[in-house]
Amino acid sequence: MKFNYSTHFKNCVQSVKEEGRYRYFAQLERIVGSFPNAIYTSPEGKRKNVKIWCGNDYLGMGQHPKVLAAAQDAIEKCGAGAGGTRNISGTTTYHVELEECVADLHNKEAGLVFSSGYVANEGTLSTLGKLMPGCVIFSDELNHASMVHGIRSSKCQKFIFKHNNLDHLEYLLKQVDINLPKIIAFESVYSMEGDIAPIEEIADLAEKYNALTYIDEVHAVGIYGNRGGGVVDERGLMDRIDIIEGTFGKCYGSMGGFITGDAAVLDAIRCYASGFIFTTSLPPATLAASRAAVDHLKESQEERRVLHENVALLKGLLRKSGLKFYDGDTHIIPLIVGEPTCCREVTNILLDEYNIYVQPINYPTVPRGTERLRLTASCVHTKEDIHYLAEVLEHLWIHNHVFNEVKNIEDIEKLKVCV
Numbered sequence: 001m002k003f004n005y006s007t008h009f010k011n012c013v014q015s016v017k018e019e020g021r022y023r024y025f026a027q028l029e030r031i032v033g034s035f036p037n038a039i040y041t042s043p044e045g046k047r048k049n050v051k052i053w054c055g056n057d058y059l060g061m062g063q064h065p066k067v068l069a070a071a072q073d074a075i076e077k078c079g080a081g082a083g084g085t086r087n088i089s090g091t092t093t094y095h096v097e098l099e100e101c102v103a104d105l106h107n108k109e110a111g112l113v114f115s116s117g118y119v120a121n122e123g124t125l126s127t128l129g130k131l132m133p134g135c136v137i138f139s140d141e142l143n144h145a146s147m148v149h150g151i152r153s154s155k156c157q158k159f160i161f162k163h164n165n166l167d168h169l170e171y172l173l174k175q176v177d178i179n180l181p182k183i184i185a186f187e188s189v190y191s192m193e194g195d196i197a198p199i200e201e202i203a204d205l206a207e208k209y210n211a212l213t214y215i216d217e218v219h220a221v222g223i224y225g226n227r228g229g230g231v232v233d234e235r236g237l238m239d240r241i242d243i244i245e246g247t248f249g250k251c252y253g254s255m256g257g258f259i260t261g262d263a264a265v266l267d268a269i270r271c272y273a274s275g276f277i278f279t280t281s282l283p284p285a286t287l288a289a290s291r292a293a294v295d296h297l298k299e300s301q302e303e304r305r306v307l308h309e310n311v312a313l314l315k316g317l318l319r320k321s322g323l324k325f326y327d328g329d330t331h332i333i334p335l336i337v338g339e340p341t342c343c344r345e346v347t348n349i350l351l352d353e354y355n356i357y358v359q360p361i362n363y364p365t366v367p368r369g370t371e372r373l374r375l376t377a378s379c380v381h382t383k384e385d386i387h388y389l390a391e392v393l394e395h396l397w398i399h400n401h402v403f404n405e406v407k408n409i410e411d412i413e414k415l416k417v418c419v
């Protein structure tokens with residue numbers, strides 16, 4: 001029988017649907033000047049106002065007047081695109097200055113800007129691995145897909161250590177010849193758990209076993225540290241980490257990824273990383289927006305202060321309502337549902353009846369059985385927004401039949417073990 005392409009792909013999607021993890025994208029237009037409000041367009045074409053409760057623009061920089069002015073200025077002066085790859089006519093003053101700006105953010109010799117945080121992780125880890133023959137990579141089991149793919153395409157031997165588990169990491173480090181090159185790759189703030197790695201202790205192990213350290217600070221840059229340098233900045237550990245990776249796409253409100261580190265290492269990545277070399281470089285307006293946001297957050301404490309205040313308020317209200325969430329001491333609040341269909345149903349109710357938009361987080365983004373609502377307060381949510389969300393969630397959890405089946409509300413600690 002001839003291979004039927006159409007049937008094949010329909011079946012692929014069908015199995016995802018049966019598991020309740022088909023991806024429905026919510027169509028949104030954010031409204032400048034009134035974030036986190038957005039216009040939502042339903043599949044039937046109906047438009048209405050909603051509040052976004054799952055965005056990553058934690059500090060509202062995507063609508064900040066300085067950021068918008070910088071982008072507008074750049075687009076007027078230099079046009080829409082960069083006009084080439086970095087190597088062939090696409091390196092602008094905006095690229096050079098933004099790289100200096102992030103190097104300064106992390107007190108490192110050099111910075112390198114990529115199309116996105118994903119590309120930065122994938123490109124850097126795969127290239128580091130390929131450039132060091134015999135290299136062994138140690139990777140936290142909850143590392144982001146972009147790191148996982150980078151490590152995979154490095155073709156290095158890899159060891160996955162249990163999430164934030166120092167004993168397991170050391171046990172694995174001991175298995176490898178001390179003279180071989182090694183990389184420990186981990187995150188500071190884990191994006192779906194909202195917890196923080198034991199960064200200093202990992203750096204100690206790296207020193208003991210002579211490993212290079214690579215940290216993803218995507219959910220921490222801008223938010224932690226007096227200048228927004230991330231958790232490594234807040235804890236005074238920047239000089240203990242070899243390569244720090246971040247994004248402009250989350251709390252800097254724009255787009256693009258970056259790494260910072262020693263000039264020699266970054267020069268090598270610049271010369272070898274395919275995902276850095278063979279692609280059109282980011283547009284000036286995007287880079288100018290990122291630069292304005294990073295500069296602003298090196299100085300201003302106000303956005304961070306309000307964010308942390310809002311997060312504390314929301315956590316307090318959820319606790320008072322008896323709703324259990326992972327409290328990893330960060331701004332990310334994962335409210336566990338534990339089942340994909342139910343997770344989707346509750347988000348539908350929130351959107352349809354309460355104009356609250358929270359995207360359900362299902363497998364493979366998180367392990368099966370730990371499906372969740374990942375709530376993200378921002379500094380542009382009002383106290384009224386927060387009270388309203390907490391009241392609605394309490395009401396749904398207590399009164400809605402959807403949750404009668406949910407096994408893990410009581411069992412959250414047990415679930416945490418399986419994460």
Ligand SMILES: *Cc1c(COP(=O)(O)O)cnc(C)c1O
Pocket residue numbers: 116117118119121144146187191216218219247248249250256257
């Ligand atoms: C979102 C994310 C990335 C990718 O960053 P983008 O700039 O969105 O491509 C990398 N790492 C983590 C932990 C993330 O959550």
